[in-house]
Amino acid sequence: MAGVRVLVGTRKGAFILTSNEKRKRWEVSEPLFPGWEIYHFNGSPVDPNRLYISQSSGWFGQVMQRSDDAGKTWSAVGNKFAYEGSPGPHQWYDGTPHPWEFKRVWRLEPSLTDAETVYAGVEDAALFRSSDAGQTWQELEGLRDIKANLWQPGAGGLCLHTIILDPSDENRIVVAISAAGAFRTDDGGETWRPINNGLKSAFELPDPEAEVGHCVHNIAMHPSKPGVLFMQKHWDVMRSDDYGDSWYEISGNLPTDFGFPIAVNSNKPNTVYVIPIKSDSEHFVPDGKLRVYRSKNGGNKWQALTEGLPQENCYVNVLRAALAVDKLKPCGIYFGTSGGQVYASADDGDSWKALVRDLPPVLSVEVQTLD
């Protein structure tokens, strides 16, 4: 059946929301893995029935789950994430050395071309790859050669939370780490370089333009323009036109340029979405209004999208992995909130409705567009 499958990870389990291509009526599944934190829930673009879940708990640690039948049945797969060698210390919040320790998987990014390959971004920050559909994991340790002793945790931890696979060159991968910055490999993960030129972190770093240490929150790319990257930094919305080699600010008229997620319209590579959050000390939307901001010209000029979203007494947050788009026309945009609502637009963001209102706090939202 053609349609859309929305994969939602929450503080207390995962949910699957389904609809046909009209995106008017939605079914909400029973909770999967109830009681567990689901930091990320994603599907393979090669085999849409293959789904992966990062399932974790403060009591029982990290568990990985895979389904090969679109979520009907699940199997626990490999959950051993062993760093290569002996990772030295990274910086703690106060700048003192702190031992490198695995905590959880933040991001699962299945390969664009091979159903058996999947990447995992973890805390403490590292990138792992599995070539056997999640049974075993190997670190791409060259990433930690890039001044990892100077990386420090953001408020959520020292997490590798963003993995962007270039559809035009399978050897090019961009990752982002809080709080270390953005990094790119052009050789399939053997060697890496920092791509933070142009970022400024005056309130967070002693050297505002340091090579590493920036708190990058999220990066988005349109597959037709892999060299154009859009970034939501801790503060500032940024853009690169050269695969991240240099960045310039596009915050423009946003009410605040703090935020977590960023996304690009699947049909319009210059149409970008952010959800401004008041500040790093007040993690909720400004003025009690939940507003998605859209730029149709690649940044700087932003329009508030409010129809169907609460415009009074709203104080939710939207986390970095909780905004996604489908591939239909017009583009569907989906996001989940700390209040447990999942909102969606089926018209490029012009109007919105809640698909479900009372889930546990939402950690991640991904969308599969089904043929």
Add this chain to the structure above:
Amino acid sequence: MIRVILPTHLRRLANTNREVQINVTAPITVRAILDSLEETYPMLRGTIRDQSTFQRRAFIRFFACGQDYSHVAVDDPLPDSVANGTEPFWVVGAMAGG
């Protein structure tokens, strides 16, 4: 057979009952029980103890015969009543809720 009682989340993860019965080669110790438990239910690897260091996870405790065995050396023999199956060995999630 050694009787092991699992917390709810691990029981669901292993798709089994609250109490499982496993064969454990003597001497019956915490390490021997966990080795056998993980061999029987590989999906539990990493959820009770670290897969590399074998250190008990911070929020996991072990009870048996009304006593706390969380801090007993993992190679010390457990009571005969655990070894002969009269009493179960409890894997417990620490009381860290509200």
